[in-house]
Amino acid sequence: MVSQVVLDASVTIGWLLEDEQDTFSLSVHRSVQEDGAVVPQHWEFEVANSLLFAERRGRLGRGEARQRFHYLDDLAIEIDAASELDHAFSLAADHDLTLYDALYLELTIRHNLPLATLDNELERAANARGVEVFSG
Numbered sequence: 631m632v633s634q635v636v637l638d639a640s641v642t643i644g645w646l647l648e649d650e651q652d653t654f655s656l657s658v659h660r661s662v663q664e665d666g667a668v669v670p671q672h673w674e675f676e677v678a679n680s681l682l683f684a685e686r687r688g689r690l691g692r693g694e695a696r697q698r699f700h701y702l703d704d705l706a707i708e709i710d711a712a713s714e715l716d717h718a719f720s721l722a723a724d725h726d727l728t729l730y731d732a733l734y735l736e737l738t739i740r741h742n743l744p745l746a747t748l749d750n751e752l753e754r755a756a757n758a759r760g761v762e763v764f765s766g
Contacts, residue, residue: 634665635764636738637707638731639676640748646677646698647684658746658764666706668741670713670733677702710737725755735759 635658644655661667681695690698713733717740722732731752738745738761745756746764756763 634661634743635667635746636734636741636743637662637667637669637673638734638745638747638749638752639673639680641746642673642677642702643680644748646681646701647689649689655748661746661764662705662707666708667746668708668710668737668743670737671709671711672730672733674699674702674709676730710741713737714740721755721759725751725758727751727755731755735761 637658641655641658644650644652645659678695678699681690681699684690685692685695714736718729718732718736721727721735721739722729725732725735727735731749732755734745734747734752735755737743738756739759744762744764745752747753747756753763
């Protein structure tokens with residue numbers, strides 16, 4: 631499978647929750663539908679947790695969080711469990727990122743793929759590293 635982007639949780643939530651949808655998130659969604667994506671292992675927990683909290687806050691009906699999460703099973707999203715944690719620690723320190731965000735950046739660098747994110751700090755770090763950021 632050829633993966634076109636490294637997908638972060640912010641963009642994923644941006645297409646799964648109607649009240650967060652925007653042109654960029656929907657463009658990434660179309661790209662993932664066509665060409666797939668690669669994500670770090672913690673991505674699925676971030677997405678699931680965001681959906682659960684949306685359900686608890688009444689933004690989704692009861693049971694919708696799980697249903698929307700399982701929609702992702704139908705997409706060609708490859709979970710990469712081979713993260714280089716030492717490199718991620720360095721990236722986090724160098725760019726003042728959380729380790730979670732640094733893992734997206736590490737994956738992007740290792741696979742030489744564009745990064746799809748709505749996170750301004752992560753995008754800033756990607757730009758500083760010369761990493762391509764998905765532009766839709």
